[in-house]
Each structure stands twice: as structure tokens, then as C-alpha cells.
Amino acid sequence: MTRLGLFGGTFDPIHNAHLRLALELKQLCQIDDMRLVPAHIPPHRSTPHCSPQQRLALLRRAVENCPQLGIDERELHRHTPSYTVDTLQELAAEVGSEVSLCLCIGGDSLVNLPTWHRWQEVFELANVIVAVRPGYELPSQGPVAQCLAQRRIDVAQLAQHERGKIAIADSSLLDISASYIRQELAARRSAQFLVPDSVWAAIVQDGLYMPTKNTKK
Ligand SMILES: Nc1ncnc2c1ncn2[C@@H]1O[C@H](COP(=O)(O)OP(=O)(O)OP(=O)(O)O)[C@@H](O)[C@H]1O
Numbered sequence: 001m002t003r004l005g006l007f008g009g010t011f012d013p014i015h016n017a018h019l020r021l022a023l024e025l026k027q028l029c030q031i032d033d034m035r036l037v038p039a040h041i042p043p044h045r046s047t048p049h050c051s052p053q054q055r056l057a058l059l060r061r062a063v064e065n066c067p068q069l070g071i072d073e074r075e076l077h078r079h080t081p082s083y084t085v086d087t088l089q090e091l092a093a094e095v096g097s098e099v100s101l102c103l104c105i106g107g108d109s110l111v112n113l114p115t116w117h118r119w120q121e122v123f124e125l126a127n128v129i130v131a132v133r134p135g136y137e138l139p140s141q142g143p144v145a146q147c148l149a150q151r152r153i154d155v156a157q158l159a160q161h162e163r164g165k166i167a168i169a170d171s172s173l174l175d176i177s178a179s180y181i182r183q184e185l186a187a188r189r190s191a192q193f194l195v196p197d198s199v200w201a202a203i204v205q206d207g208l209y210m211p212t213k214n215t216k217k
């Protein structure tokens, strides 16, 4: 069975930790097709600083030299909040039953999963792969702990389950966040080396996230 990996985010902007996580999970979990899925209207945060078009342009730059990673633009074409369950439903109908959907998230997103729109339905459509640092303490109480007790498998068992399971994957998780990058740029400091060189060149060229220029198009 083919595995289609989906790594969603606001990507405001995409940075090296996102890219490294996507690449590590693709390799570790033997994902055949790994796609970054930029959110148009992220459900649980305020409007992103850059427009969807600007964030997409940076994503395209980020993966231009990385054939292992692709971009799925479907959320950008929807004008409703970018609920993951809607994306998975659309994809499941499109790819058919021979493809196992693997939703990839960071450990910080796992703890918020029960607040997602129709979150239990995610498991009817996909497996969830959670990237955590080695030694990360998973929740021991509450809905996430219950969900793990019912659904947890090892990464090596993904092949036996098309959907409905959670695999915890050790990952390096670089200590970079988009908010730190935005904060540095707003203070006129450099964010070089936190993002790919191609992304950095575009940020500088267009003055993105910097105080003097208007970043909305
Ligand atoms: N440093 C990181 N290492 C691994 N995963 C990350 C890291 N930062 C974000 N993620 C994961 O990437 C996905 C998309 O994150 P997002 O686009 O919100 O980036 P962010 O850097 O967390 O942004 P912000 O700082 O604006 O909140 C989420 O699943 C999140 O868990």
C-alpha cells in the first residue's frame, strides 16, 4: 500500500525545522509521497502575517532543490477555515483505498488535537504520525492519553494499518519557530541560516516580515 504523508502548517514562514521534520518522517516512516500542506485560514490562530500567496512562494522556493518533498495546495483554494478533517476527506476520496494517508504533526500539535474540528474523524481517514524529540514525555492523562492507549502502534507497524493509529516517531526537532523568525525580522535582525538560502533571499528581496515594507499583496 502506498503511503501519502501530509505535513500541514501555517508556514509563516517555512523554516528548516519544518523541512527537516518532513524529510526525517518521510525516511523513517517510508512515506512514498510527502507533501507540505499550507493552511489558507489556520483554524486556531490569528491571520498570518504574510498572505497565502507569499507563504506559498516561500514554500516553493524551499522545496525547489528537494525532490523528496512536494506541496499540496488544496487548502489555499478553500475559503473556509483550513480544517484538517476536510483536507483528509477530500484526499481520501481522490486517492482511493490503495493509499494510506499519514497525517504528520509535531508533539506540540498532539496535545491540542482534541480541540481540532471533528478530531475523532481524523482517525477514520488517516494514521497520525507524531514527531517528538527522543525522551519527550507523552501526556499521561486526558483525551490524548486515552487516544494513545487505544491507538498507539510502533512506526514499524504502520504497514499493517491503513488508518486509525498513532505512531510516535523520534525526530531531531530543530529549535526553530516561525514566531522567532518573525520577531527577529521585525527587530531588523537577520534570520539567515534558520531558513533555506533560497527562502532567505526572497525574504530579503521583498522585505517580508520587516517593519518598513507592507507585506500584504
Ligand atoms: N521546531 C519544530 N520542530 C518540529 N516541528 C515543528 C517545529 N515548529 C513547528 N513544528 C510543527 O510544524 C507544524 C506547522 O507549524 P507552524 O507552521 O505553526 O510553525 P511554527 O514554527 O510552530 O509557527 P509559529 O511560531 O508561528 O507558531 C506543526 O505541526 C508544528 O507542530
Ligand SMILES: O=C(O)c1ccc[n+]([C@@H]2O[C@H](COP(=O)([O-])O)[C@@H](O)[C@H]2O)c1
Binding pocket: 007, 008, 009, 010, 011, 037, 039, 042, 043, 044, 045, 082, 083, 084, 085, 109, 115, 116, 117
Ligand atoms: O482541523 C483543525 O481544527 C485544526 C486546528 C488547528 C490546527 N490544524 C492544522 O494543524 C496544522 C498546524 O497548525 P498551526 O496553526 O500550528 O500552523 C495546520 O495544517 C492546521 O490546519 C487543524
